[in-house]
Amino acid sequence: MAAAAVSGVTAAGQHDQTVVGLPASNPVKQPWVWPLPQKWERGTSTLKVNENIHFDFESHNTILSKAVKRYHNLIFQKDDYPMIPYNWTTTDSHARSSLSSVYIDIRDKSDHLDMDTDESYSLTIPVSGKAIITAKTVYGALHAIETFSQIVQYSPGLHSYVIPNAPWKISDYPKYKHRGLLLDTSRHYYAVKDIEKTIDTLSWNKMNVLHWHMIDSTSFPYKSKAYPQLAEKGSYSPAHQYDAKTISGVVQYAKERGVRVIPELEAPGHSTSWGYGIPEIASCVNHVPYFGYTVQPPSGQLNIAKNKTKEVVNKIIDEWAELFTDSFFHASGDEVVMACWTNDTIVASYLKEHNMSVTELFQKFVLDMQDHVRSHKKTVMVWQEMLLEYQFPLPKDTVVQVWVGSSGVKATTEMGYKTVVSSSDYWYLDVGYGKPRSNPYPDVAGAGYNHWNRVYSYDIRANLTKAEADLIIGGECTLWGELADHTNFEGKIWPRASAVAERLWSGYETPSGENITSADAILRLLPWRDRMLLRGTMASPLNQGFCTRNPLDCFQPPE
Amino acid sequence: MAAAAVSGVTAAGQHDQTVVGLPASNPVKQPWVWPLPQKWERGTSTLKVNENIHFDFESHNTILSKAVKRYHNLIFQKDDYPMIPYNWTTTDSHARSSLSSVYIDIRDKSDHLDMDTDESYSLTIPVSGKAIITAKTVYGALHAIETFSQIVQYSPGLHSYVIPNAPWKISDYPKYKHRGLLLDTSRHYYAVKDIEKTIDTLSWNKMNVLHWHMIDSTSFPYKSKAYPQLAEKGSYSPAHQYDAKTISGVVQYAKERGVRVIPELEAPGHSTSWGYGIPEIASCVNHVPYFGYTVQPPSGQLNIAKNKTKEVVNKIIDEWAELFTDSFFHASGDEVVMACWTNDTIVASYLKEHNMSVTELFQKFVLDMQDHVRSHKKTVMVWQEMLLEYQFPLPKDTVVQVWVGSSGVKATTEMGYKTVVSSSDYWYLDVGYGKPRSNPYPDVAGAGYNHWNRVYSYDIRANLTKAEADLIIGGECTLWGELADHTNFEGKIWPRASAVAERLWSGYETPSGENITSADAILRLLPWRDRMLLRGTMASPLNQGFCTRNPLDCFQPPE
Structure with missing residues (x-):
């Protein structure tokens, strides 16, 4: 019995990005974000992401200014032959609009950081118009940008960075301080x-x-x-x-x-x-x-x-x-x-x-x-x-x-x-x-x-x-x-x-x-390891390359 | 009871290259060569090594020509602050002459390589005059040059590469093919x-x-x-x-x-x-x-x-x-x-x-x-x-x-x-x-x-x-x-x-x-790991840095 028939996965033909890896009907019930946000809602649309995307915030926030510069580099990085085939891009042909701006609203202007600093944030990415980040502190906003950066994928099909599964609505905070x-x-x-x-x-x-x-x-x-x-x-x-x-x-x-x-x-x-x-x-x-x-x-x-x-x-x-x-x-x-x-x-x-x-x-x-x-x-x-x-x-x-x-x-x-x-x-x-x-x-x-x-x-x-x-x-x-x-x-x-x-x-x-x-976690940890690699962190492999491409086959064998 | 009194080692004062690490009366009974040569004799003199050292051999041997170029780079590499303090350099002040030439004599001109290839060699480094390598094949000669490269150390005291413990006479061959x-x-x-x-x-x-x-x-x-x-x-x-x-x-x-x-x-x-x-x-x-x-x-x-x-x-x-x-x-x-x-x-x-x-x-x-x-x-x-x-x-x-x-x-x-x-x-x-x-x-x-x-x-x-x-x-x-x-x-x-x-x-x-x-082996493996590091191989550490400096203290505690 072939895996495809059971899990929706096929490993036959490793190069065809449309058939390898996770199937179009994404069985990963959680977003590919590490660590997992507390609350999320997502849709079915694909947005292109403008490589000149603008982060809009009060300009005298130097921590944020520096972070935005860093993340411009981190977001727009691609691996020509990633171990994780971005199946989300199977919806490429339906990509409708382009995201050009993220508005960041921070309530508390202090940059004091200690154990009790509020790290919560919310991130909203609509199907059209601005994405919006709100946070009590700049440190919550940093977490929001990180989450945003992990939602962006490169689509070989569209030759573009995309956000799959829009609209997004994430509300997040840490369990432990x-x-x-x-x-x-x-x-x-x-x-x-x-x-x-x-x-x-x-x-x-x-x-x-x-x-x-x-x-x-x-x-x-x-x-x-x-x-x-x-x-x-x-x-x-x-x-x-x-x-x-x-x-x-x-x-x-x-x-x-x-x-x-x-x-x-x-x-x-x-x-x-x-x-x-x-x-x-x-x-x-x-x-x-x-x-x-x-x-x-x-x-x-x-x-x-x-x-x-x-x-x-x-x-x-x-x-x-x-x-x-x-x-x-x-x-x-x-x-x-x-x-x-x-x-x-x-x-x-x-x-x-x-x-x-x-x-x-x-x-x-x-x-x-x-x-x-x-x-x-x-x-x-x-x-x-x-x-x-x-x-x-x-x-x-x-x-x-x-x-x-x-x-x-x-x-x-x-x-x-x-x-x-x-x-x-x-x-x-x-x-x-x-x-x-x-x-x-x-x-x-x-x-x-x-x-x-x-x-x-x-x-x-x-x-x-x-x-x-x-x-x-x-x-x-x-x-x-x-x-x-x-x-x-x-x-x-x-x-x-x-x-x-x-x-x-x-x-x-x-x-x-x-x-x-x-x-559930391994399905997100595998791409997260690959993303860390892409960012230059020499994170160790979690399993053979095949398993990174076909995680359901390696990690969730049907009974 | 301080270690110095027992083993001749003192760890007090980490920077003083003359007192840290192995003592002047070298307790390492084997030469710092990895793998250990079959037979060796060594003396007590220190030779300087000319950085333009000449390897003398029949010039149409391309394998050897390329090897000599590589080893010129490998031999003359130094770590300004090596984890292994080169205690051998305590004899620096007595360094007498300079080694400028290594003569390589290969009997068999064929470069055929298989399991039965003769890999044996001998290496002689006199207190004055040429060093001499003899080998049946070029592959034995390559091993000889490797051994030679491991005998050369950088002396911070003399600001020079040196060969300690000259004269050397090594006769070597593998136990397994x-x-x-x-x-x-x-x-x-x-x-x-x-x-x-x-x-x-x-x-x-x-x-x-x-x-x-x-x-x-x-x-x-x-x-x-x-x-x-x-x-x-x-x-x-x-x-x-x-x-x-x-x-x-x-x-x-x-x-x-x-x-x-x-x-x-x-x-x-x-x-x-x-x-x-x-x-x-x-x-x-x-x-x-x-x-x-x-x-x-x-x-x-x-x-x-x-x-x-x-x-x-x-x-x-x-x-x-x-x-x-x-x-x-x-x-x-x-x-x-x-x-x-x-x-x-x-x-x-x-x-x-x-x-x-x-x-x-x-x-x-x-x-x-x-x-x-x-x-x-x-x-x-x-x-x-x-x-x-x-x-x-x-x-x-x-x-x-x-x-x-x-x-x-x-x-x-x-x-x-x-x-x-x-x-x-x-x-x-x-x-x-x-x-x-x-x-x-x-x-x-x-x-x-x-x-x-x-x-x-x-x-x-x-x-x-x-x-x-x-x-x-x-x-x-x-x-x-x-x-x-x-x-x-x-x-x-x-x-x-x-x-x-x-x-x-x-x-x-x-x-x-x-x-x-x-x-015995660990005392040679520690510096060998450091030398591999210096050559760019990301070999893992064998123990804390202290132990690399003071191997007798970590690996041979007196009973």
């Missing part, structure tokens, strides 16, 4: 252009947070004004550093794309690299066998008994609080090994002298550090260990990031904390590549590869009460840097981070209560 | 420049076979002269084809780098794409549910009952026998599903009429096909199913490629067949990325990710008698194309294929009987 990616620039350094490229792709996926894990044990790329020796001695080289100007540039670049940059100050664990520039503030630097002092070489934690340590850390916080304009600041706190401190003679003497346990001193250090962050009117984020492992009395305004498996989400929300979900068993994008070291070191997070479908399948609300679920402010996928660098980071992030993006933006059900399934 | 990579250009198409880049990197790793899996069910990119409709209808697009001129160019490109190109004519399974151009020669094209007719969508096998099928296949064999000048020809034969044929009315009638079983007809088809390959004086390669699953009476000169797990090697060699090892559980480079499809389809090869150390750990001689082991002519790692394409193929292949390369070239013991261990 915090939609992010963690990038680790310590284990391997990323050039600014790689970070910017990542911000671009985040914004296309309507993600709004770059969690910048800048420093770690392996290298200290931050060029501090107060303590330049930290980068001088602790970075991989003078070419592997981020100075204030660079960071401000990245923050501004991100803001113009609706992306917040949240810095993570990794401390007091994973801190070997601080000790290269200022040896006195570090304990157990390069102690061997490492395994006794750290979960991963090299060993080294901040010396929590010294005032100098607090002085240096506070100064870096002061500098970052200014450079990173976002209202969130990640104060870290993960993976310390007590033996690093108990074997440090200075720490040991201090504990004895003050009759304190090492955990008490650790608690004092991190709570003081977090208070210093709060003194800059920042919301403190921490890793789950602070709460679940060490059970420190964190103020209730602390945002806790869960990473050790998915069970942590229940625990943190049960305790009433706002939670960001990064469960390693679903949303770690760096794992599954085996043990990067010889014995006796354990695997990184010990997890298998998280295939896109597994990433997408993760219901971050599982087993939660309504009240608990409401405490989830969003999530982040992570690309830790052991086995990722310039050569492979984009393919590891994309398109899997897109799966996270859709769950955090679109959620798990449509507003009318219909489940959003991976079987 | 067949050292290859399979590239699948059907599931995803690769541009010629990607194939050429792969050939480049193969040659740097002293690998000598590109197994070109050109066609499969998903697309038919080969532009046949006799049957142009096969590519016209069966390729992904006119831009996704290989014509005769392109193929000859690739074969010549490879030959100039000592790499043989062995074509695989996938038949009669995995053959849907033939049916797009010539429907009458295919059975069960796009039958659903696919799972009953194929191991992977789309379904479709050659119609083994029709004369026309034989006619087309033989014609393609004729064309390929000429285009692919190598003496090997892969006649495939894997993964057929009998139900595809037994449900085909034409095949079923034929079987009834001739009173044959489907297996008998299948056997006749493949043995006839193999005979036709032999009529071109080619050695026939097949997949293991031909022998181990279907137990067809293959002539003893057939080379059998094992892929279904490692146990097949024992089986094929026990039966006395020359064997190429590609066991999926060790040497498949495409697996480990989860199920690329929804249920009910099985995972690709069902295997986990093969980490470099697992790849390297595979002893292809395990459990074999001496006589059986002697039947192994070599091996191939594979990059099947479900989840690999232009965006990620290099990072999936390299540096893991380098691990295969070393096992096949250097073997498992040195000529003096010492085991070649992964603990």
